Amino acid sequence: MSFLMVSLLRPSVPAPWRWAWQGITLHAGLWLILHAVLVLVLGRPWFAMAVGLAFLMLLVQVSNAKFHSLREPFVFQDFEYFTDAIRHPRLYIPFLGWWKFALIVVAVTAALAVGIWLEAAPAARFSLDGQLGEVGLHLLIAAGLLIISNGGPELDFDPETDPKRLGFLGGLWRYAWAEQSPLKIPNQLPDAGALAPEFPDLLVVQSESFFDPRSYFPGIRTDVLVEFDRLNAESTLHGKLQVPAWGANTVRSEFAFLSGATEAMLGVHRFNPYRQILKADVHSLAGELKAAGYRTVCIHPYAASFYGRERVYPFLGFDEFIDIRSFEGAERSGPYVSDQAVAEKVKSLMESVVGPIFIFVITMENHGPLHLEKPDAHDIDDLYSAKPPTGCDDLTVYLRHLRNADQMIGDMRAFLIQHSRHARFCWYGDHVPIMSEVYRQFGAPDGRTNYFVWDNQAEKGGEGSELKLSELAGVVLEWRSARTATK
Structure with a gap:
């Protein structure tokens, strides 16, 4: 029965006889452990089997929901999100579906009640014989x-291909063990001394779900991103950005920027670099700049405990982490703190320090689920030059927030032009948004986002170049050499 449950996965895995033999023995061993533990707790073998199958079905359904939204199956590192879904239900449960979630809760509750009622625990439950x-x-x-299953196919850390050789449970087990290897990444960043003698203030904004969708649907008004266009024209460098996340998993993008590490360097840690980061040997942009004399600050208007950032960021070299507690009473746009409120916090901070300062901003306004918001009556006229087809409400909501992000770009430009110190401003998107219904109509984007690097004292070159996100921090530190390399 457990093999039958796995056959419901999407994308599908081959039949068990096509797996490596280690995948079959891992599946059997893990299922036996699950059933044995449940029997030990419940005392009812048939009921334990039903509960075990229900748990496996839950994992399959969660994996299918994740693949539907994020184009990636469930991996071992995602188990952490079960507790996050309890603490932050709005970020997770809507993608599974509230009705499906309610059905699961009702079904589990009913199964527990019926199972305990129908099957009695044996009298000799705790007897060795x-x-x-x-x-x-x-x-x-x-x-x-499990012991004889050691070894087998080498992992690619591709969550679509590895289960095809090891099965679903075998892939989860092998990813769990692989994570025990400590993360160690040689320094990938240029010497912060490259910023001398000016040591400009550095402002980096990781804008939630930011990408330029205007070529995606020509009916979008071009002036939705009018400030973004102006900064591109004035930038030292701008263009498309290859990011290691699609639709979610923001920490993959922020760590790629802060560390300069590629997915290949991270191995299994690519799925959530922060899970084992406190045991890791890594260098970060914040740490390098702090050593060079910068004050280093992260601003993120959300709970500091999310992804363990309250512990991770001091470890990475940030002097201060400004989280949601500093935005009490701040303006909101939709359910989250507005980009404009974040911009005001940045300006206040930059005006109050002597410098140099590095500010890393992670915005929240455009965070989904977008389908939980509704377009306003005037949004169609404000955001489109041609009326979008039916089923594009998510796109309309997204564009409304995207326009606010664009206003933040313009606001920061105006502030930095008047800023008393030399300053460099980098903006990029962490991943494309989740808009499943919209993508069904137009096709999904390729996953690239956009970036620019702008300097308030540099020539306005507007040069374009596609980059990997892991390269962007080096460009921020040494944009002159990057420009020379792309000519």
Whole structure:
């Protein structure tokens, strides 16, 4: 039955007899452990089997929902999001579906009640010559299966291809073990001394779900991103950006920027670099700049505990982390703190310091789920030159927030032009937004976002170049050499 459950995965995995033999033995061993533990807790073997199958079905459904929204199946590192979904339900449960989530809760509750009522626990439940002995035997067999499964196909850390060789449970197990290898990345960043002698203030904004969708649907008004266009024309460098995330998983993008590390360097840690970061040997842009004499600050208008950032950012070299607690009473746009409120916080901070300062901003305004918001009556006229087809409400909501991000760009430009110190301003999108219904009509974007690097004392070149996000911090530090290299 457990093999049958796995066959419901999307994208589908091959039949078990086409897996490496280690995948089959891993699946069998893990299923035996799950069933044995449930029997030990519940005392009812048939009920334990039903609960185990229900749990496996839950994982399959979550994986399918994740693949539908993010084009990536469930991996071991995603187990952390089960607790996050309890603490931050709005960010996760809508993608599974509130009705589907409610159905799962009702089904699990009913199964527990019926199972306990229909099947009685045996009298000799904790006897070695009874159920406890049987559970112990199953655990010994399972341990043996796991031991002989050591080795096998080398992992690609591609969550679509690895389960095709190892199965779903085998892939989860191997990713769990791979994560025990410590993360160690040689310094990928240029010497911060490259900024001398000016040591300009550095403002980097990772804008939530920012990309330029105007070529995607020609009916979008061009002036939705009028300030972005102006900064591109005035930039030292701008263009398309290859990012390691699609639709979500912001930490993959922010770590790629801060560390300069590629996915290949991260191995299994690419799925969530912050899970083991406190044991890692890594260098970050914040740490390099702090060592060079910068004050380093991160601004993120959300809970500091999300992704453990309250522990991660001091480790990466940030002197201060300004989270949602500093935005009490701030303007909101939709459910989140507005980009304009974040811009005001940045300006206040830059006006109050002597310098040099590095500010890393992670915005929230354009964070989904977009389908939980509704367009306003005037949005169609304000955002489109041609009326969009039916089913584009997510796009309309997205464009409304995108226009606010554009206003933040213009606001920061005007502020930095008048700023008393030399300053450099970098803006980029962490990933494209989730808009499943819209993509069904127009096709999904390729996942690239946009960036620019602008300097309040540099020539206005407007040069274009496609980059990987892991290269962007180096460009911020040494944009002159980057410009020379692309000519």
